[in-house]
Structure formats: structure tokens, C-alpha cells
Amino acid sequence: MKFWIVGGAVRDQLLGAAVNDHDWVVVGATPQQMVELGFTPVGRDFPVFLHPQTKEEYALARTERKTAPGYHGFAFHADPGVTLAEDLARRDLTINAMARDDGGTLVDPFGGERDLRAKVLRHVSPAFAEDPVRILRLARFAARFGDFTVAPETEALMRQMVQAGEADALVPERVWQELSRGLMEAHPSRMFEVLRGCGALSRLLPEVDRLWGVPQPAAHHPEVDTGVHLLMVLDISARLQAPLPVRFACLCHDLGKGTTPSDEWPRHIAHEARSVGLLQGLSARLRVPSDCRELAEVVAREHGNVHRSAQMRAATLVRLFERCDALRRPARFDDALFACECDARGRLGLEDKPYPPRERLRTLLDCARGVDTAAVAAHTAERGLSGPAVGEAIHQARVEAVKACLATTALP
Incomplete structure (x- = not known):
């Protein structure tokens, strides 16, 4: 023994x-x-x-x-x-x-020691092809060891596996397990590059695979290609040590751009709503945990509004907070702002650019949450009003608090 x-x-x-x-x-x-x-x-x-x-x-x-x-x-x-x-x-x-x-x-x-020195990911034997999880595992190792390459014969074998339908036999829980672990590695972009290179991405995450070759306005996206942008966003999320829900939100924030008709490129009108629908389908298929799915929905729907928030008036800002459930769940809203920062910085030449909306909206949300809602409700009741009128009074009090903050506070 x-x-x-x-x-x-x-x-x-x-x-x-x-x-x-x-x-x-x-x-x-x-x-x-x-x-x-x-x-x-x-x-x-x-x-x-x-x-x-x-x-x-x-x-x-x-x-x-x-x-x-x-x-x-x-x-x-x-x-x-x-x-x-x-x-x-x-x-x-x-x-x-x-x-x-x-x-x-x-x-x-x-x-193995030789391949470590050469920084190569290589399969041990043809038996690699018998287990489709190994495609995901190799892609995850590529995300961990970002400067490793995949041996050509291993990439060819993975392509054969995908073509033979082995990837289609993967159960949702195992796909999510490997995907979530890959997202948390130091170079998550490499996972998606490897999966795309062997054809597995189109079988496992077609909503993500469709983003490559789709252009965006160069004024906002110097990298232009939506798929390239996605990889940059994911790597920024890793560089900033974002938690898994934020990284998953980054993965799904622009899915709707993959369904924009080509005659509308490079503009992507209403892609936010399409993104929400697509990520809901993806999340159901892979049985994504609710904390990841819910944050991703907020980010997909609202990231454009967060980017533009410096131009919003107080009433519009409060409606944004209400749609995001930020008044009840400020920590989740902060994660949404984190994902929006990754989106803004995941662009060619903008990786180190500050993102003022994150701190600005944190401050304004604090002002809105500082309203004494019990006192507002009591005052409304004294006027003989109840029901929806109380909610509207609280809403207006928050608008006034945010308006005062905008007028008196030095914001980024």
C-alpha cells in the first residue's frame, strides 16, 4: 500500500x-x-x-x-x-x-511538468473525449492560467467532441458549476475564448456567442465589436475583484445586442429589454441562483440609465431607485453600480478611467433613504389621506430630498 x-x-x-x-x-x-x-x-x-x-x-x-x-x-x-x-x-x-x-x-x-514550463494545456489521452465536462474544465483552467495556450491537438479534439454532440449531454447544474468557477478566475475572458474556439459556446451559451461580429457605435465603444467588449468587461470585473453576482451581471448585460437586426447596426435601440428576456431564459436553462439572476436583470435593464444618471432630474433619479428596489436593497444596488462601472471601463483605452456615477448615485440614494417615512405617513394621515396617497407622499418627500442634495452637495 x-x-x-x-x-x-x-x-x-x-x-x-x-x-x-x-x-x-x-x-x-x-x-x-x-x-x-x-x-x-x-x-x-x-x-x-x-x-x-x-x-x-x-x-x-x-x-x-x-x-x-x-x-x-x-x-x-x-x-x-x-x-x-x-x-x-x-x-x-x-x-x-x-x-x-x-x-x-x-x-x-x-x-505535465514539461507542459507547465511551456504553459500549455494538453489532454492526457484520447479518453479526454469521453467526458464533455473536460471541455468546460479546460476552459476554466485557461481562465485561471491566462498566459497558457491550448495545444492544437487538444483544441481539435474538443471541436470533434462538440460536433459529435457530447456537449449537448451536459446537465445544467454542471455547466453552471464550471461557468461560475471560470467567471471567478483571474482571466475569465479566456474561458469564453476557448469555448468559442472549439464551438462549445454556441451550444452552451448561444445568447453570448451571438455577440461576436456585432458592431457598436465607436464613439462609445472604441473596441467596436460587442463580443470583444464583453471580454474586456469580464476581465475588468476580475481585476476589480467583483463577486460572482456582479460578474454574472457583466456577462449578461448586453445580450440583447446579439438580436439587433443587422440593418439597425451599430445602434441597438431597446436592447436592454431584449437582454432581460434572454438572460431570464439562460438563467432558467442553467438554473442560475436567484441572487445572480436578479442582479443581472437589474443591470441589463438599467445600465444605460445609470451611465446617463448625471443628466437626470431628482424625480427621474428616484424612479430609478424605485425600479431597482434600491431603497429596500441598497447593497444589491451597489453591486449593480459595480457592474455598471465594469461595463464603462471594459472599453478600449478606458480601462483606468474613473466612473463618477457610482459614487454619485450612492450619495443620492443615501439622501433618499434618509427620509423619515414614518413621519411622512403620519403627516399624510393627519390630512385624512391613506392608501396610495401615503406612498405618493413618501415618493415626493424622497424627490425633494434628492433635489436638495443635488443643489447643496458637491457630487462627482
Whole structure:
């Protein structure tokens, strides 16, 4: 029986990166032996155990065989005769198919260390094609390691997988899991470049794929192409360390531009409403969490108004706050402003330009929220009014508060 650290921990150690957790493979052991050593069995599909002290996962060395389409269609075989090399051979990328023992000996049968030095993402074997999740995983690794390239033979294999319909077998939860993780990497644009390059983006996120080749007015978008703009927005969101809901809102904010008739280019009248409808469909299909979906809807609908907010009067600003539910949910509105800033700065040559609307609207919202609504309601009741009249009185009080703020406060 021998224990090996495998996969990401070995890769990250070779890269000089922090190693946050370890995956272990056990060669030459049976499940009974693991239990006798105090390990707790947790694997349902194949033998995985928790260490009695560290609680790290230890899996018995195994092989796998494709039995049906999709990523669920595998049969696993684990017994004491399965070698370390056989276990590593079933892994996705060469950089993830290395192992170390407790003495530091590196086992690297597929050239993972070489590919790390060359900054190449390469599949281990033709078995890569048996699991469509590997397309998403590779794209996510491209987002993590932004200066890595995809080996030409690996990109060709992914294209063949897409053409064979393997990507269509992916379940929504797994697509969202990998997509959300890729959005949170340092270079999320790379994920979408890789998916688009092999044809998977058009199958998994056609609403996003349609944005390439669609022009925008150069006066506002020096980069012109809507798809290029999207990638810039995503990378700005990563640079500013935005949370996942903000990054998802960035991904979906301009979806409607992909459905603008070509004879209306480069203008995109009413694309905001189309964006909302498209992202609602996308969110339902991938079962996107409600916090991501709801923020994305606000941003898709209102980002143009936020950009133009310096020209708005007090009444218009309060209506904006009300549509965004900002008076009740100021933290979500702040996230919406964050996404709008990413949109404004995700443009060629504007990456470092300040975005005054964010601080300006924060200040004005504070003024509106500072209205004593209980006092306004009581005063309205004293006048013999109730129901909608109370709501209108509160609305007008907020308009007056914002008007006073505009008149007396130095705003950006």
C-alpha cells in the first residue's frame, strides 16, 4: 500500500503557488484495509475515504470505462492491482496527471511538468473525449492560467467532441458549476475564448456567442465589436475583484445586442429589454441562483440609465431607485453600480478611467433613504389621506430630498 499526492496540489507546488488542499490516491489497498486504518468511506460511485485526522480525501487507484453519453456514463474499476500510472492516465490534462509521494518523488508519465514550463494545456489521452465536462474544465483552467495556450491537438479534439454532440449531454447544474468557477478566475475572458474556439459556446451559451461580429457605435465603444467588449468587461470585473453576482451581471448585460437586426447596426435601440428576456431564459436553462439572476436583470435593464444618471432630474433619479428596489436593497444596488462601472471601463483605452456615477448615485440614494417615512405617513394621515396617497407622499418627500442634495452637495 502506498499513498500519493496527485493532481492540483502537485501542479500548484511546481508553479510555486499556494496549495490549499490535497487529493490523495492509494495504490495497492482494498476498501477493507482502508476502514481498518480508521478511514471513513464516503464515495458512492467509487471508493473514496476521509482521513481520520486531516479529513482529506483518499481515493483508491482506479480506471474508468465509458458506458453511455455524457459525464455520468462511466464504469469505474478499483482494486489493489490498479497502478498509479493507470490512475493518472484517466485524468484530463497533463498538468493534472502528476503525483508525488511523501518523500517528494515526482511521477510524471505524460509530460505535465514539461507542459507547465511551456504553459500549455494538453489532454492526457484520447479518453479526454469521453467526458464533455473536460471541455468546460479546460476552459476554466485557461481562465485561471491566462498566459497558457491550448495545444492544437487538444483544441481539435474538443471541436470533434462538440460536433459529435457530447456537449449537448451536459446537465445544467454542471455547466453552471464550471461557468461560475471560470467567471471567478483571474482571466475569465479566456474561458469564453476557448469555448468559442472549439464551438462549445454556441451550444452552451448561444445568447453570448451571438455577440461576436456585432458592431457598436465607436464613439462609445472604441473596441467596436460587442463580443470583444464583453471580454474586456469580464476581465475588468476580475481585476476589480467583483463577486460572482456582479460578474454574472457583466456577462449578461448586453445580450440583447446579439438580436439587433443587422440593418439597425451599430445602434441597438431597446436592447436592454431584449437582454432581460434572454438572460431570464439562460438563467432558467442553467438554473442560475436567484441572487445572480436578479442582479443581472437589474443591470441589463438599467445600465444605460445609470451611465446617463448625471443628466437626470431628482424625480427621474428616484424612479430609478424605485425600479431597482434600491431603497429596500441598497447593497444589491451597489453591486449593480459595480457592474455598471465594469461595463464603462471594459472599453478600449478606458480601462483606468474613473466612473463618477457610482459614487454619485450612492450619495443620492443615501439622501433618499434618509427620509423619515414614518413621519411622512403620519403627516399624510393627519390630512385624512391613506392608501396610495401615503406612498405618493413618501415618493415626493424622497424627490425633494434628492433635489436638495443635488443643489447643496458637491457630487462627482
